[in-house]
Amino acid sequence: MSRPGGWAGPAWGEPSAAAGSPAQLRRRGGAPTASYRADGGRSEDFLVLAASVGGVSHRLAARRCEDSFGWALPEPGHLALVVADGVGSAGRGGEGAELVVEAACRYLGENGAGGWASARCRGAISEASDALYRAGGQAPAELATTIVVALLRASAGRAEVTLGRVGDSTAFALSPDGEWHELFGASGVGAAGVAPLAGAVTADEGDTAMLVTVTASLPLPSPGPALGAPAGAEADALELVSAELGRGEALVLLTDGAAQPLRDGPTTVAPGLAEALRCGRDGELGPLGLAGAVDFSRRGAHDDRTVLAAWPLGGEG
Numbered sequence: 001m002s003r004p005g006g007w008a009g010p011a012w013g014e015p016s017a018a019a020g021s022p023a024q025l026r027r028r029g030g031a032p033t034a035s036y037r038a039d040g041g042r043s044e045d046f047l048v049l050a051a052s053v054g055g056v057s058h059r060l061a062a063r064r065c066e067d068s069f070g071w072a073l074p075e076p077g078h079l080a081l082v083v084a085d086g087v088g089s090a091g092r093g094g095e096g097a098e099l100v101v102e103a104a105c106r107y108l109g110e111n112g113a114g115g116w117a118s119a120r121c122r123g124a125i126s127e128a129s130d131a132l133y134r135a136g137g138q139a140p141a142e143l144a145t146t147i148v149v150a151l152l153r154a155s156a157g158r159a160e161v162t163l164g165r166v167g168d169s170t171a172f173a174l175s176p177d178g179e180w181h182e183l184f185g186a187s188g189v190g191a192a193g194v195a196p197l198a199g200a201v202t203a204d205e206g207d208t209a210m211l212v213t214v215t216a217s218l219p220l221p222s223p224g225p226a227l228g229a230p231a232g233a234e235a236d237a238l239e240l241v242s243a244e245l246g247r248g249e250a251l252v253l254l255t256d257g258a259a260q261p262l263r264d265g266p267t268t269v270a271p272g273l274a275e276a277l278r279c280g281r282d283g284e285l286g287p288l289g290l291a292g293a294v295d296f297s298r299r300g301a302h303d304d305r306t307v308l309a310a311w312p313l314g315g316e317g
Helices: 056-060 093-110 118-136 224-228 233-237 256-264 269-281 287-294
Strands: 036-042 046-053 067-072 078-085 147-155 158-166 170-174 180-182 239-245 250-254 305-312
Touching: 036 287, 046 067, 046 078, 046 269, 046 287, 067 093, 067 305, 078 093, 078 250, 078 305, 093 118, 093 147, 118 147, 118 158, 118 239, 147 170, 147 250, 147 305, 158 170, 170 256, 250 256, 250 269, 256 269, 256 305, 269 287, 269 305, 287 305
Parallel strands: none
Antiparallel strands: 036 046, 046 305, 067 078, 078 147, 147 158, 158 239, 170 180, 170 250, 250 305
16 A cells, blocks of 8 residues: 555555645634544444545635534444535535534434434434524525434444435445445445445345435425425435444445545455454554545545444454
């Protein structure tokens, strides 16, 4: 794994010439809008590592990182993960991403773990959409953002997982031997080196996974209860899946700035990021090390990137 000069992390594939250049200094900066963010920790039931890195295109244009992440531990054995990617054309998408992560984590952390399944995913995303309407006033679409919410229930080193999303951020299961399995069915079996996880609920047509193109984002067309409607644009925009994690498997949430290079780089980005997360699982790499890996240099991969990973603990191994 080679490292180019300058500011870039490891080179996975052909390095980006722009990635090695220092970031353009913004007129105003601070911790909430930092281009490099990392966090994580360990509880009795879970290990969590997270990193968010501003993309080359934003850093060189003196723009803020428009991704955000968060988690909540409402009760022992239960974990919620949230990632969001502000829509670049929205004007205030980065603010929107922060708002929806905070709103969803607050809702999931303060309401206990009762009904820890699809209804809670819907509730969290509805709460996030409402938050954008409250903050956006007459122009809530200026805060447009994607969102992925994941609910994990751990037991003896395994976990039941329920996920919901609006937009093109996504989630993967990562096996102990480095195989990536996309949970939302956004790519078919074998496409770009990833495949839907066996047992995951995904859109399909016969034996062939459908290519799902997601154009929706929060806020949804109308706030609150519309998310629970049985039909209509609001209901259609929300995708829900469920899966199970085995021992040693990780649930990894990614914004598209990380997910697309992973799909496109089955022999470069996919194994490189898998190795970084394996080191994290084994205690050999912390949040700052993960941020360095997420800041990989790859030609054409210039978008903001967020990786939020969790491993259920306990049981054999």
